[in-house]
Amino acid sequence: MTAMLVDVFTEACRIIGYTKVCLRNYQARIIMNLDLQHSASMTDPLTGLSNRLGVETYLRELPDEITATGVSVVTMELARFGKVNDSLGADLGNKIISTVAKRIQKVFSHADWIARTHGDHFCLVFTGGIDIYEQIELLNDFTQRPLALRGEVIVLSVRIGVSEIGPSVESTSYLLHAAEVALHRAKREQMKRCFFTRNLEHEAKEAHQLENDLRVSLVSNHVELHKAISNNEFKLMYQPIVDVASDTVHAVEALVRWNHPKRGLISPADFIPMAEQIQVMDVLGNWIIRRACSDALTLPTNSDGSHVGVSINISATQFIESEILVSTVKQALEETNIEPQLVKLEITESAAFGSEKIRTIDALRKLGCKTALDDFGTGYSSLTQLNTIPLDYIKLDRSFIAALGGEDQLKDQRSDRITRAVLSIAQTFNLLPVVEGVETSTQCKRLRDYGATLIQGYLFSKPLELDETRKFIENFGKKAQVKGVEHA
Incomplete structure (x- = not known):
């Protein structure tokens, strides 16, 4: 059959004047296609x-x-x-x-x-x-x-x-x-x-090696991660969330870092997606929750005596085993005896909110924890979801305010309008807004004028080591006291 088709095609090519090279190319292609496709x-x-x-x-x-x-x-x-x-x-x-x-x-x-x-x-x-x-x-x-x-x-x-x-x-x-x-x-x-390009191959090999290192690190430290005791490679840093209305530190966001023995400090943007992909985020997430709750107990109080909370990011993949997630949070609360309302769980907006996920969030709130929708406005949320998901906070992504107070007036106006609109939505749903990525005093003043008082960003502090976080809270309280004396 194959030979007959080739003969027919050969005669057709000869009639229409195909060159010998073209003819050989197409003969070879026909034979290969027929053999493979069958x-x-x-x-x-x-x-x-x-x-x-x-x-x-x-x-x-x-x-x-x-x-x-x-x-x-x-x-x-x-x-x-x-x-x-x-x-x-x-x-x-x-x-x-x-x-x-x-x-x-x-x-x-x-x-x-x-x-x-x-x-x-x-x-x-x-x-x-x-x-x-x-x-x-x-x-x-x-x-x-x-x-x-x-x-x-x-x-x-x-x-x-x-x-x-x-x-x-x-x-x-x-x-x-x-x-x-x-x-x-x-x-x-x-x-x-x-x-x-050739350089992509090198990057691919680097990424593959990074994934292997992550697997080895997590497997070798499996017991330590589950018991929430320190290991040699992973650590938490904390970025303050400031309440500009009361001049206090409202909370600190726990940000995991991987201190690789050969590569040095690795950003979570590089290894968190890998941890999710190879399905070890439940192990790493367990350790993060317990360590963050434990560290939060060591934070000093604000100058007015209020306690500083801790915000913990919850990966979408941790909701796959919802019972493990709820059990982990419950055990962390019991082991550390931290006040549950000081623990704020940040949920990524980019994942769809099905009924099972909503039930899990509700179960976490029933433990006494607060919940926040992270990066609001950049994923798949809708007003209907805001009315359905049991939330206490929404976090405005830094992209909303990036141009706020900048030299480009058109971008400034657009950023201003959308920021006010999102803050208005938060107020409508009785949610506390937390604004990320604030870097200038102009941005901070505008946001405060619009009713946003919980501010996070480099204007106040970059992510800090635990000891540095304690010093930041102590010094912030002293500055607030001095400000109070000046106002008096």
Whole structure:
């Protein structure tokens, strides 16, 4: 059958005047495509497309004549698909994948190879020096068109990684891996697309090593983390949240740092996503909660005798095992005997608030703790959710006030309007606003004029070691007393 198709195609090419080189290229391609596509082990059962093994085999066996014309690999991930899948169900998720696959085949019928490598990841291979930027635009265009499935209207977007045969990638067998490295970078940096370069490989290896180090560190310190006793690598720093109305320190936010023995101090922006991805955040989160409660007991009181609270960030993945989270907080309260109302639990806004999560937040409040919605206005919250989620505080993301009081008047006005609007929403729902990222006295005065009194940012202090935090509270109290004498 294969031989007959090749003979027919050969005669057609001869009639239309194809060159011998082109003819050999396409003969080789036909034979390869037919052989691979008839292999069940290389076919994705859901979409009927080639699977990862199929595209890897295709790339590895590409003839030199085709490779010489240029080869590009485009990998794409459906952004936000995971949240859609979780909220609407796996059956509809499979329908989305199947529909997207059919669209890709229709729009990219000119592609040399199309595959579903895994999950919501697809791969396209192009040869012959095609305009890759044009293909990227086609991808962005067709994925942004709404899908109407079973009464749901769904709009998706994609992140794209690209690799091309050339100085950065000299072997076709390496193209898929290179494109996936670029896709990972696009996802991490919140980019629409990313092209592979040699330096990305080094970054990928560094990230992989960091993940391995995290696994080893957490496993080796498993007992210490669960018992909330100090270990050699993780530590907490604290950033004060100041009440500018009473000139007191309202609370301090606990911020975890990883003091790596070789790499030095590592930012949580680098290792927290990894801890979530490899599912060890419950272990690390357990230690953070207990250590923060224990440290809070050692903080001095304000000059007016009021106690300083502690704010603790709760990862979205900690809500997966909600019973463990509630039990951890309860045990930390009992072990330290800290007043529960001094413990403020900050919940990330970017995760969807289902009924189970709301019940968990309610259970935490029943323990006596306060709850806050972190980075309000930057994720998925709505007014309906604010009316449903049991909250005490909302934290305004620094992006709202970044331009407040700046030299650009237009940006200043926009920032001013949105800040007042969000503060008004907080007042409507009887929530205390905490404003992050305040760096200037002008910003602070404006916010205070608008009714915001809980301020956090470099205007008052950067994150501090525990001993430095104690000194800050003591000195802040002395300044407040001096101010009181001056006012008197």
